[in-house]
Amino acid sequence: MATGSGFGKAILFGEHFVVYGNASIASGISKKTEVILVEGTEPGFKIIDKRPAAEGYIEKYAEAQRESVELMNKAVWHLDFDKTPVEVTIAGDLYCASGVGASAASCVAMARAVSEHFDLNLSEEEINKCGLEGDKAYAGTPSGIDNTCSTYGGLIFFRKNLDGGENQMDQLTLGKPLNILLVSTGITTKTKLAVDGVRERKEQDPEEYEIVFEEAEKVVIQAKDALAEGNLIKVGQLMDENHELLQEIRVSHPELDHLVDLTRDNDALGAKMTGGGMGGYMIALFADAETQEEAARVCESEGYKVIRARIGN
Numbered sequence: 138m139a140t141g142s143g144f145g146k147a148i149l150f151g152e153h154f155v156v157y158g159n160a161s162i163a164s165g166i167s168k169k170t171e172v173i174l175v176e177g178t179e180p181g182f183k184i185i186d187k188r189p190a191a192e193g194y195i196e197k198y199a200e201a202q203r204e205s206v207e208l209m210n211k212a213v214w215h216l217d218f219d220k221t222p223v224e225v226t227i228a229g230d231l232y233c234a235s236g237v238g239a240s241a242a243s244c245v246a247m248a249r250a251v252s253e254h255f256d257l258n259l260s261e262e263e264i265n266k267c268g269l270e271g272d273k274a275y276a277g278t279p280s281g282i283d284n285t286c287s288t289y290g291g292l293i294f295f296r297k298n299l300d301g302g303e304n305q306m307d308q309l310t311l312g313k314p315l316n317i318l319l320v321s322t323g324i325t326t327k328t329k330l331a332v333d334g335v336r337e338r339k340e341q342d343p344e345e346y347e348i349v350f351e352e353a354e355k356v357v358i359q360a361k362d363a364l365a366e367g368n369l370i371k372v373g374q375l376m377d378e379n380h381e382l383l384q385e386i387r388v389s390h391p392e393l394d395h396l397v398d399l400t401r402d403n404d405a406l407g408a409k410m411t412g413g414g415m416g417g418y419m420i421a422l423f424a425d426a427e428t429q430e431e432a433a434r435v436c437e438s439e440g441y442k443v444i445r446a447r448i449g450n
């Protein structure tokens with residue numbers, strides 16, 4: 138038997154813009170996807186998916202998940218599962234919905250288990266590469282931020298190298314820990330759809346989009362300093378600004394906007410959608426664990442799934 142795991146993630150700043158080389162800030166969260174791999178009884182790579190998930194999520198992504206295995210195998214593993222079959226059970230405490238890196242976490246967890254079972258001795262870099270390759274099945278042209286968080290965890294400043302070279306990935310230190318809530322709209326939307334939509338609109342209106350992209354870059358650079366200084370009020374304001382920019386590129390959703398308003402009305406210092414958007418999760422920042430808990434209960438009383446997370450110690 139072999140095992141593997143991958144962290145969920147929360148993008149604090151810069152999703153979508155990051156695909157085009159803009160700066161971004163994201164963190165691994167303690168919720169994980171975990172895999173148990175055993176020898177299979179029938180030829181092939183059998184997946185049994187037991188992850189907790191939003192309604193329809195597992196079914197919607199089943200095909201992409203199979204494709205992710207093929208992509209990882211082609212790029213890194215080079216195995217013949219008809220000759221050496223495996224059965225993979227996927228579970229863990231990461232509640233899967235769009236926006237928390239569930240797809241990358243599933244790829245990274247599978248890659249770790251395959252590496253252990255077949256004695257591939259994959260390095261962390263190679264595991265991360267598997268995450269990127271596999272995530273292509275879900276996101277089309279992923280920036281690499283999701284698999285990086287999923288592999289290494291921690292809080293990072295990330296910038297994709299558009300020339301195919303090494304991405305910038307700096308570990309960030311926080312002036313103060315962050316008490317955050319991740320709240321799921323319950324709506325599952327394919328990341329690729331959201332990313333493709335941005336690309337189309339950007340091509341139709343390059344000047345307008347360039348202005349928004351420049352603003353987004355400024356927000357992330359300011360956020361990096363505010364996080365280091367522990368200036369949570371400023372971090373919150375910048376999250377609000379980031380949400381507006383994401384609304385401008387039309388990847389938010391009325392349900393996300395509702396949750397952003399709801400958490401702000403319940404003492405969030407700032408709130409925004411997180412990840413691909415058009416559904417999925419939003420993220421809100423709180424001054425302390427008490428206000429975080431009160432807002433979590435309000436969201437839960439309205440029937441939303443909530444992840445309570447603390448970034449930094």
Ligand code: MEV
Nearest residue numbers: 152153279280281412413
């Ligand atoms: C998805 O979690 C984040 C996006 O920026 C896509 C990507 O970076 O690959 C929307």
